[in-house]
Amino acid sequence: MPTKAALAHIPGPPALPLIGHTLKIARDSYGTQQDYIARYGSVYKTNMLGVWRVNLCGADAMEMVLMDKSRIFSSQGGWDALQRIYPGGLLLQDFDHHRANRRIMQAAFRAAAIRDYRVRMTGAMKTLLDTWPDGEAFCFYTAIKSLTLRLGGAVFMGLPLDGDLANKVNRAIQDEIRAAIAVIRRPVPFTPMWRGVRGRRFLRETFRTLIPERRAQGGDDFFSQMCLATDENGQGWSEDEILDQFNLLIMAAHDTTATALSVMIAALGAHPAWQDRLAQEVANLGDGPLDDDALGKMVQTNLVFREALRLVPPVPFIPRLAVKDFHWKGFDIPAGTSITLNPGVTMLSAEHFSNPTEFDPERFAPGRNEDQSHKFAWSPFGGGAHKCIGMHFSTMQVKLFVATLLRDHRVQLVGKAPEWQRMPIPKPKGGLPVILTKT
Numbered sequence: 234m235p236t237k238a239a240l241a242h243i244p245g246p247p248a249l250p251l252i253g254h255t256l257k258i259a260r261d262s263y264g265t266q267q268d269y270i271a272r273y274g275s276v277y278k279t280n281m282l283g284v285w286r287v288n289l290c291g292a293d294a295m296e297m298v299l300m301d302k303s304r305i306f307s308s309q310g311g312w313d314a315l316q317r318i319y320p321g322g323l324l325l326q327d328f329d330h331h332r333a334n335r336r337i338m339q340a341a342f343r344a345a346a347i348r349d350y351r352v353r354m355t356g357a358m359k360t361l362l363d364t365w366p367d368g369e370a371f372c373f374y375t376a377i378k379s380l381t382l383r384l385g386g387a388v389f390m391g392l393p394l395d396g397d398l399a400n401k402v403n404r405a406i407q408d409e410i411r412a413a414i415a416v417i418r419r420p421v422p423f424t425p426m427w428r429g430v431r432g433r434r435f436l437r438e439t440f441r442t443l444i445p446e447r448r449a450q451g452g453d454d455f456f457s458q459m460c461l462a463t464d465e466n467g468q469g470w471s472e473d474e475i476l477d478q479f480n481l482l483i484m485a486a487h488d489t490t491a492t493a494l495s496v497m498i499a500a501l502g503a504h505p506a507w508q509d510r511l512a513q514e515v516a517n518l519g520d521g522p523l524d525d526d527a528l529g530k531m532v533q534t535n536l537v538f539r540e541a542l543r544l545v546p547p548v549p550f551i552p553r554l555a556v557k558d559f560h561w562k563g564f565d566i567p568a569g570t571s572i573t574l575n576p577g578v579t580m581l582s583a584e585h586f587s588n589p590t591e592f593d594p595e596r597f598a599p600g601r602n603e604d605q606s607h608k609f610a611w612s613p614f615g616g617g618a619h620k621c622i623g624m625h626f627s628t629m630q631v632k633l634f635v636a637t638l639l640r641d642h643r644v645q646l647v648g649k650a651p652e653w654q655r656m657p658i659p660k661p662k663g664g665l666p667v668i669l670t671k672t
C-alpha cells in the first residue's frame with residue numbers, strides 16, 4: 234500500500250486524522266464525489282477508513298481500468314474486503330485464473346439454462362406475489378428482498394420455497410452479506426462478521442452434502458448446473474471451488490436485483506403514465522406463458538429498467554488495486570494504489586445524459602440513444618473481464634416480475650418518492666411503502 238507521501242502529487246481534500254473522508258462520503262457519497270470532481274478534477278485522492286484511494290472518474294477511466302489491456306488492475310485486491318466471506322469467487326480472481334473459471338461458470342449461463350431458470354421462476358414468482366397484501370400499505374424493499382431470497386432458494390439451489398432448510402439458508406445468506414459490509418472486519422463474537430463467518434460455514438456444510446447427488450442427477454437450478462459445469466475441454470470444478478463460486482454468485486445476484494426492482498417500482502409509482510404504459514405492454518402479451526418470446530416484447534419495460542439502473546445503480550462504485558505502476562491524465566500512480574471507479578456518478582453526468590437527474594426512460598430509445606455517447610457512459614453492469622455474468626438473467630427476472638405484477642395489480646406510493654441511500658448497498662430511505670391494488 235503506497236504511503237501518503239507516494240501520492241502527494243495527487244490532488245485531494247484535506248483529511249481528518251484516522252477517519253479521513255469516510256463520514257462525509259458515507260453521508261452523501263454522490264454529492265461529495267461531484268463536489269470533489271468540480272474542485273480537483275477527474276483524478277483525486279480520498280482516505281476511507283485509513284486507506285488512501287485514488288478516484289479515477291468518468292467514462293474514459295472506466296474503459297481504461299476495466300478493459301485493462303496491460304493487466305494492471307486486480308479485482309481480487311480491489312474487493313479485498315470480501316475476502317473473508319467470499320474467497321475464491323470470480324470477483325476475487327484475476328487474469329488467466331479468472332478467465333479459466335469464468336469459462337466454466339459460463340456453462341451455467343447458457344441460453345438453454347436461463348430458459349430452465351425462467352420456467353422454474355415463473356410459477357414461484359406468482360405464488361410469492363400472491364402472498365403480498367392487497368389494498369394495504371407495506372414496505373416494498375423488505376418484501377422484494379424476501380421475495381428474491383426465496384426465489385433464489387428455488388432457482389439457485391433447487392430448494393422448496395418454504396421450509397426449515399430454505400429459511401436457514403436465507404438467514405445465512407443475509408448474515409454473510411451484512412458481514413461483507415461490516416465496519417468491524419474481525420469475527421469478534423456476536424458482531425456481524427462473526428455471524429457472517431458462521432453463515433458461510435453453515436452454507437458450505439449444507440451444500441457440500443448436496444454435491445454428489447446433484448452431480449449424479451443434475452437439475453435445472455444454478456447449483457446443479459454449477460456442479461456439472463465444464464469448460465470446452467471438459468474441465469470442471471472441485472467441491473471447494475463449486476462452494477466458493479456458488480457462494481459469491483448468490484451474493485452478487487441478491488441485493489442487486491432487489492435494488493433494481495425497488496427503483497423501478499418507486500419510479501412507476503411516481504410516474505403513473507409510465508406505469509400505464511408498462512401495464513398496457515403486459516396486457517398486449519395476453520394470458521399466454523411468459524416465455525422468451527413474450528419477454529422479448531417488453532421493450533418499454535426494458536427502457537424503464539435501464540433508466541432505473543442509471544439513476545440508482547446497485548453497484549455504484551467499482552474498486553481495483555493497481556499491481557503495476559501506471560500513468561493516467563498526467564499523473565504517475567504507483568503499484569499498490571487502491572483505485573475507485575464511480576460509474577454511478579458518471580451515469581448522472583450531463584456530459585452523457587440530458588437532464589441527468591430526471592426519470593426519462595426514452596433517453597435509451599432509438600433516435601436518442603444517449604447511452605451510446607461513450608462505451609462506458611451507461612455501465613451499471615461494469616465491463617471487461619469481470620462484466621456482470623448475470624446481466625441477461627437479471628433482465629429476465631425483472632421482466633418476469635413486472636409482467637406478473639402488472640397483469641393484475643397497480644402500485645401506488647405511500648407518500649413521496651423515496652430518497653436513496655447510496656452506500657454501502659443502495660436502498661430506499663424509509664423502506665419504500667406502497668399499496669398494491671387489484672385491477
Ligand code: HEM
Binds near residue numbers: 548614615619
Ligand atoms: C440488476 C442486477 C445486477 C447488477 C446491476 C449487477 C452489477 C454487477 C457489476 C457492476 C459487476 C462487476 C463488478 C466489478 O467489475 O468489480 C458484476 C459482477 C458479477 N455479477 Fe452482477 N449484477 C446484477 C445481477 C447479477 C445476477 C442476477 C447475478 C447472478 C445470477 C450476478 C452475478 C455476478 C457475478 C458472478 C459477477 C462477477 C463476475 C466476474 O468477476 O467475472 N449479477 N455485477
